[in-house]
Amino acid sequence: MTSNNNPYQPMPMRIARMSMETDDQSLMSFELEFERQEDQDRFFSLYRPGQFCQLSVFGKGEAPFGVASAAWEGDFVRFTVNKVGTLTRTMHAMRPGDPIGMRGPLGNGFPLEAWEGMNLVVVGGGCAFTTLYALVNHVLQPDVRAKYGELMMIYGARTPGLFMYKADIASWYDRRDIKFCQAIDVHQEGWCHYTGYVPDVTKEIGPSEENAVAIVCGPPIMNRFTFPVLSDLGFPPERIYLSLEKRMKCGIGKCGRCNIGHEYICKDGPVFTLAQLQQLPNDL
């Protein structure tokens, strides 16, 4: 993964910017910049939305995070990190300028070429929205946007304060080339968008399956109840995509733990079709 071909050696990165995304102080975005030009060139020659990286702070460990930025946004890589464990608590306490290790991009990413000419229905919830944000940002580029048909984004969070990238996604309401639907679980005063769980809201909106693919990424419970809704709307399992995650160590299909059946989520995924997943044992 680095210039000397040792896939376990992290690239040296620096935190350029940090910003708290949610009002519960749990999700922090990090924009990382490369210390070495060759790493940056290599990264952007390989990166596609849907991929992830292994981030590490020496002494605190290493963990996988989905990339939350599109390549055109600049010479940085964005991650949004939930404060849950030793590494992520350490990261939340870091400052711009601090060093951080990164390996990647890892995994297969979204099959952007296969989706050309089709309508995209993107359904996300909670902190899993990161790679979907990268995907939508990629598709919204002027020279990319024409390759795809209609773009619909359904994004749910428990409360308004738990949406990420608030300023940016608010601007999506002003665009004609994306139909954006936000939903919160329980109604709050002043909320003027959808209310309800993502599967229910998806059913209410009823996106057409005609020439469309659905991309679903959320907590397992949201995924489980969204698939039947999409199936009822006529989406065949081959046109429903999802991104999986499991505990990982190596990120390159060696250390063994993220398998689901014979596939490794790190190497063969994290993006699978529902049809592929249905062929695998239920080991999630």
Place this chain on the structure above:
Amino acid sequence: MYKTLSRTDLPGLIKEWQARFTVYAPGRQGDMTAFQPVDDPAQVDLSAVNTRFPPKALFLPQSEVMLQIEADRLQPVEDPDAPRLILGMRPCDARALQLLDTVFMTEEDQDPYWASKRERTTIVALGCDDPCETCFCNAVGSGPFDGRGADVLLTVVDSIDSIDSTQGTYVAEVRTEKGEALLAQLSDAAAEQIEVAQAVQASAVESMQAPFDATGIKDKLYSMFESDFWQHIQQSCLGCGVCTFLCPTCFCFDIVDEAQRGQRVRNWDTCMFRTYSLEASGHNPRPTNVERTRQRIMHKYAYWIELIDQIGCTGCGRCVRYCPVSLDIRHIVRSAQAWEEA
């Protein structure tokens, strides 16, 4: 190509090899045998059928420093180039290395630590003319004289009935260029010797019972994924993980930082532990020994077959011999084959 090697000449040959290689061979260590660097050729104990620890640790050490902090950066720890020779590896263990090559020696993201150790090692395997009770290589697509993974495969001839281990001759099957270079100076085996070697091999194969029939095991296990079978079969399992740590084909590892030493290290890990698959959210896809036993068995007898069309178990029998509650993978596979849903 077949060469001949007298047992009495072996110590001298080991001495010669020692000038070029670090030679590893089975030797006594307390109450067990283990692969260890050979100091004195007299310590070599080729009568050991299966060392307690498989020689995989010479390629995937139990704990291995991958990266080290140098000038504030994690730098790879370079593998020394020193050539090694492993003498007396049993076919099940040599074949396990070949299976593990499909994990580590991949085109993309090759594991540099594994690859360099594989490349600098020559393997002289010793076929098993007298397999143990717990051996079942014959049931998993292999056999006591399977040469896959070995550069040279030795077969004992002329001394089948002799208890004097200084007597006798080996017929050495040269299987690779590395093996050819190693044994270039030895004379070719006579046709009669090769015939005797083949007879020895055939009689060893014949002496083995087949503890199960693996035909169709992959599909059978897939069909049983949600079955009560796993609850039933794992009841005595303590989750100690010894079956995986002593397994020549188990390769799972953890990566941890040893902060005070300034090192990022990989350590053997096991799917039999709760923390192996525990996620940061608290969710664990394999929360009990039921799912973990299923993972261990299905990895070897379904997922490997799906991936490379070979069973990921070489039948060495260590998990059978060293399980503290006598769980027997042969019994598990046999029971799975016979299982009918209630």
